[in-house]
Amino acid sequence: MQSPTFQQELSSPPVINGYPGVPDIPSSPTLGSQNGAIVPPPHLQSHRTLVLCFDGTGDQFDSDNSNVVQLFSMLVKDNPAQLAGIGIYTIPQIATPMMAKISKIVDMMLGNHLDAHVMGGYEFLMQNYEAGDKICIFGFSRGAYTARALAGMVHKVGLIPRCNHQQVPFAYNMYSRDDPQGWDESNAFKKAFSIDVKIEFVGICAVGLIPRRLPFTHANDSIKYFRHALSLDERRVRFKPSTSERPNEKDRCRVKHDVGQGNDVEEVWFAGCHCDVGGGSVENNTRNSLARIPLRWMIRECFKAEVGILFRQDMFKEIGMDPARLYPRVLERPDILYHSPCPPTQCSLKKRQDSKAGSNSASIYSDFVSEELEDVADAISPMYDQLQKTWKWWILEATPQTIFYQDDNDNSNVITCKINMGHGRYVPRQNRDGIKIHRSVKIRMEANCLKDGKYK
Template identity: 65%
Template sequence: MLSSDGTGDQFDSDNSNVVQLFNMLVKDKPSQQMVYYQSGIGTYTIPQMATPLMAKMSKTVDMMFGHHLDAHVMGGYEFIMQNYEYGDKICIFGFSRGAYTARALAGMVHKVGIIPRCNHQQVPFAYNMYIRDDVKGWEESTAFKKTFSINADIEFVGVWDTVSSVGLIPKRLPFTRANDNIKFFRHALSLDERRVRFKPTIWERPTKQDMDKGGIRHGISRGFPHNFLKRRDSQDGIDTSRSRYDDQYPLLECQHTDVEEVWFAGHHCDVGGSSVKNNTRNSLARIPLRWMIRECFKAEVGILFHRDMFKEIGMDYATLHPRVLERPNIIHHSPCPSPRCPPDSMGQDPTKSTDPAIIYGDFISEELEDVADAISRKHDKLIEAWRWWILEYTPQPTYYQDDNDNHDVIRYKINMGHGRYIPRQNRDVVKVHRSVQIRIKADCLENGKYRPNAKLEVEPKWVP
């Protein structure tokens, strides 16, 4: 279980959903579950930074442009290298550029495999082969994987609001947009983030260009040791001679990733967390945290959680185990109801109570927690931190996949704080969490009626 925190995030007084999730994990049963946490891009520097001034400057640049992404990916890869045993389930979580780190790590495992433990000096070499996207790079990574590596699937990747801006000129790493070596992919996205350097990396379909460069299924089919195909053919007396790319297209065994991407109300840190202090009872970020944990149970990944901590985030463990129960209908009995107490036996509205025990009472149900969280304050960094406006008036490239599955369609524009663009709305189903409906219908928000900054051109599918 690997967790990569968001840009500038680490354990502190306003923890992200990555830390909240990590806090709930069982950590004292290494034979059943091993856990790894990595603080976010911009929180530490590489050892070569000799002076405090250089270290501070490096952290600032890293936070804005993600220059040390390679160190984060290789750190996670070394943890897998040192601990993986055949049959283990690898689960990776991340937020912001930590989400991109998680997807890049899954891509590296897919492209070069997992080298045997203690081969630390080989890790930078393997990473350099992973990031090469030319023909020679693909050929070398295929040969390297067959010679040195253990093949492994990624069981579950759960990410909050992936952003991919890496360097002054953003680059796209292999298998970060799509990766069939991932069994389950879950992505919570922000409807309201506006910063141009925080455009989301949405899951995309593989194109012919992807397949020509090595395919979305690179090297080995899912779930088998690296020499399985050759051994099976030899035993059956079948000619094992293959063309150069045959092993890169084991289409008969190909299993497509189970993908679920859902949009939530709030800005970047309202989806991934770290926008409010740790002792804050309700916030927008709790909704995508609960959604992600529920998806872990629905996928039957087998992650071990501390049962007594579910109510702290507004969930009831009994609704998740031994089976995930269908959620009750959304609550709409009041525009801004209190989450603490349903209407009493006399039919009185508890929102009019002045009793603190009622207003700030204990957990009752997830549905009532959704109501309180959905109407919580948003946190717009373009208002809270004006330095981000410098980039808003600088032409920036935006990459997306169009309705014809063409990758890297590029838009250069001066963003000026505009909302996100959601591609392929006319063809794909846009899934929006049902809590957004609560916020849209609420009449007591401090800035008036809520409208998402991202433009929804079609009627979305509302998901629980």
């Protein structure tokens, strides 16, 4: 199989309303249109990649899918070099529709079925893993915590051989125990029955309600690359930022495993609320939204890490990316494009089409020029605050809630109780360590025509 070729589609950049002109943006020939082209070429991969994607609680495949579904749709699914699986929200079989609905609502609030989702992902790995495979896990909202828990379970109890389905609940029970006997038993179980497996890449967006703290969900040395997109503007008390914690020596000594190279952790903050970072707040064919920015960032990180995930070349322009800037080498991003007063919300390259009956993605995205221009239009898109849209969330805001966090001074785990009442979120470790804020936040801060006024 030959390497994909990127065909030049643009003769000259169109005029952008509100801009004096389009700067010369360095670019390779872009966006080949051959059906079936794959980036990177699979024949260059020396390993197989297992990709697991976990969506959030209540996020079923519908007209406003999350970034996890968008990412999964970009994956190659018919090549032996890659095996992909997605976990859309499901609940165990319930006898009546009414009880099923009640069970779903309770799980959205309390996470009663988290164990089922983690064990489902574990069984996928158990049945499909072969020596030399690279494991990549993605998640949004509750699915982000599921992704962390699955990686933690593989780290603590190892991966048992395929077809041992009866052992999975037992292995999960040992993983979830945090008492001394549980740690001793999990080490013995791992030594007797399991293989020690590393996780190549974990990419998560905006962790949602956390039902309970499980081992190695906040610090896991077995993950080689950990990428986390966080929301700057989410206010709900049960959606507090769950940043990666520094592993302490006590946890390191509890689990016996082969010593490998250290993990690479990067957590970046983005403008917007929960679904503005993880997706799901706008209709699928909406051209611009805040959620497209962290999706592009996550995919770029996959290429930087060279994990070997295979993507469909024809899907990149739908999210506002040029694959020629990602492969064979990830190119440096040009300078930010932002102007004041800001351009129209649609940032028209020509009149952009909204999702209409009969329109297809090829026509909607045919005017793609560069990721930098997409950043401008996405960065000034509307924000969706659930405390303004749904009054029911205020029940939790007015109720005392238990909060877990790691102390900035001594890294100790702290448990406290508070009534939030819609206050803005606290960004941990910003004073001592500093934090990474995506450059698109500056574009939004410079804009003068946002519907809700100046972004601060």
